[in-house]
Amino acid sequence: MILRKTHSDAYAIAASSAIAIGGVFAVRTGDNFGWWLLGGFACAAAVFFIRPWFALRGAEKESDALDISYWGVSRSGDGGVRESVAWTDLSEVSVLTTSGGPFVEDVFIVMRGRGNDGVVIPHTVAVESGVLLELQSRLNDFDNAAFVSAMGSTADDVFVVWRAPQTPEIRTPTQSGRMPQQLARAS
Secondary structure, three states: OOOOOOHHHHHHHHHHHHHHHHHHHHHHOOOOHHHHHHHHHHHHHHHHHHHHHHHHHHHHHOOEEEEEOOOEEEEEEOOOOEEEEEHHHEEEEEEEEOOOOOOOOOEEEEEEEOOOOEEEEEHHHHHHHOHHHHHHHHOOOOOHHHHHHHHOOOOOEEEEEEEOOOOOOOOOOOOOOOOHHHHHHHO
């Protein structure tokens, strides 16, 4: 699991450092209030350094397993989620972005198959599994520019990065053995 460092982390470090420096100066001048400032800094530092372990424990409960094989892509999660799509059935790959970040997962790779098959892969799972490299190597005309645009998006949006080429309609002969246009000319 990848833990993101946010702007609030930087602000917490800066504020805690300022409190600690103020506490040190207050203690050096003989002011007992400085000890309260140093105690506040110690508590803030403890919370800051312990927080990642709580995040990891929560992430272990929601772990996803992604299997990339010669057949296709399968995802299973602790919540009973089971999704899969075969490479031969893949019809579209898109990136779904939400405005919910940065504290929740806000980017998903959506692999749609023909019919009801498909896989929705959270961005952190996609990064850990290397599925993007697999998509880029397997799919001709993968739109890297659209993918980069999706990564920069902070809005609710969908970016299509690959579509299967349209297969031509297969015409079958009628029972008489003639193609439909031949029947139209004969009448």
